[in-house]
Amino acid sequence: MVSICNKFFLGALLSCVLTGCGLNTPVLQRGGNGRMGVLLNYSCGAHWCDPIDPNKPTIVFTHGWNPLPKRIHVTFGQAASQSLRCRYGDACNLLSWDWSAVRVSPFRGQPVRIGRCQGRKMAIALRVRGVDPVHTQLIAHSLGTVVAAQAACCLSDLGPFAQLTLLDPPENMHDEIFRHLAAPSHARVVENYWAPGISGFGAQVNQAGVRNYIVRGTTPWRGMVDLSISNHMYVMRWYYQTIGCPKMPYGFQQSVLMNPDPES
Numbered sequence: 001m002v003s004i005c006n007k008f009f010l011g012a013l014l015s016c017v018l019t020g021c022g023l024n025t026p027v028l029q030r031g032g033n034g035r036m037g038v039l040l041n042y043s044c045g046a047h048w049c050d051p052i053d054p055n056k057p058t059i060v061f062t063h064g065w066n067p068l069p070k071r072i073h074v075t076f077g078q079a080a081s082q083s084l085r086c087r088y089g090d091a092c093n094l095l096s097w098d099w100s101a102v103r104v105s106p107f108r109g110q111p112v113r114i115g116r117c118q119g120r121k122m123a124i125a126l127r128v129r130g131v132d133p134v135h136t137q138l139i140a141h142s143l144g145t146v147v148a149a150q151a152a153c154c155l156s157d158l159g160p161f162a163q164l165t166l167l168d169p170p171e172n173m174h175d176e177i178f179r180h181l182a183a184p185s186h187a188r189v190v191e192n193y194w195a196p197g198i199s200g201f202g203a204q205v206n207q208a209g210v211r212n213y214i215v216r217g218t219t220p221w222r223g224m225v226d227l228s229i230s231n232h233m234y235v236m237r238w239y240y241q242t243i244g245c246p247k248m249p250y251g252f253q254q255s256v257l258m259n260p261d262p263e264s
Contacts, residue, residue, distance in 0.1 A: 023228050026075065027236055028072060028073075032072070032100065033098070033100050035098040035099060035100050038125075039095055039129060040098055041094070042078060042081035043090070045090070051129060052130060058094075058131050059084065059257065060136060061096045062122065062140045064141045064145075065143040067104075069103060073101075074098075077096025077098065078096060083243040087243065088258060095129070097118070099147075104143070111146075115146030118147045119147040122147055122148075127155065133152070133155050136257075137163040137255055138165065140164075140165070142169070142170065145167070146177060153186055156186050162188055162257055163191070164187035164189070164190045165239075165254075165255075166192050166193065167239055168195045168236075170202065174205060178210070189256055190211065193213045193215050193235055196231070199219075199227075199230035199231045199232060200220070200230070202235070211254075213250055215234065216231070217234035219234075
C-alpha cells in the first residue's frame with residue numbers, strides 16, 4: 001500500500017511535468033504569489049488588512065500544502081469569499097489564511113510541524129483581528145486542516161469555534177488533528193469531508209463529535225498522475241461549488257452560521 005505522504009509527493013512530482021488540467025480554476029491558479037502566512041480580509045468593501053465587523057459572523061478559509069509554490073497558488077479563500085458575497089452580500093466577515101509560498105518537505109514529520117507552525121501564526125492573526133470563535137467557522141483543506149485545528153486549540157481560551165469544516169484531512173494526520181490537537185473539543189460542530197479512492201487522502205473518523213461525509217471524485221486514476229485533478233483536490237472544488245449553488249446538498253449548506261436549518 002502506498003502511503004498518503006508518498007502518494008502526495010509522487011503526485012506533486014508528476015504534476016511538475018504535466019499541464020495540470022485542474023489549474024486556472026477558481027480554486028487553483030498558475031503563478032506563485034509569495035505569501036508566507038497572512039490573514040486577508042475579503043469581506044464586502046474591505047481592504048485585505050482592514051479590521052472585521054465584530055457584529056457579524058466570521059468565516060475563515062485556509063488551503064493546504066502547495067507543492068509548487070513558485071508555479072501555482074491556491075485561490076480557494078478568495079474565490080469562496082467572492083461566491084459568498086454573491087450569495088449573502090455583506091452578511092459576514094470573510095477571511096483567508098494564505099500560505100501558498102511556504103515550502104514543505106514531505107519527510108521527517110515536516111508537514112505536521114509546518115502545519116502547526118502556520119496554525120499558531122494564524123491564531124495570533126485571528127486574535128489581533130478581534131475574531132470571536134463562538135461566531136466563527138473555520139474551513140480548511142488538506143494540510144490546512146492541521147493549521148485550522150492548531151489555531152482552534154490556541155484560541156480555546158476564547159471559547160469553542162462554531163464550526164470546524166475539514167476537507168479531506170490526510171488519514172496519516174488524523175491522530176494529530178483529532179487526538180493531539182483534540183479538534184472536537186474546540187468546536188461545537190466538526191465536519192470531516194473525505195475522498196475515498198486511489199487519489200483521495202482521507203478516511204472516516206470514528207470519534208464522537210465528528211460528522212463524516214464522503215465526497216467521491218470524478219477522475220481518481222488520472223488524479224494519481226496529475227494532483228490538480230485528484231480526488232483530494234476535488235473535495236475542495238466540490239465544497240466551493242456548494243457555496244455558489246444552494247440546491248447542492250451538504251457542503252456549505254451545513255454551515256451553522258449562515259443557513260437556518262443545518263443538520264442537527
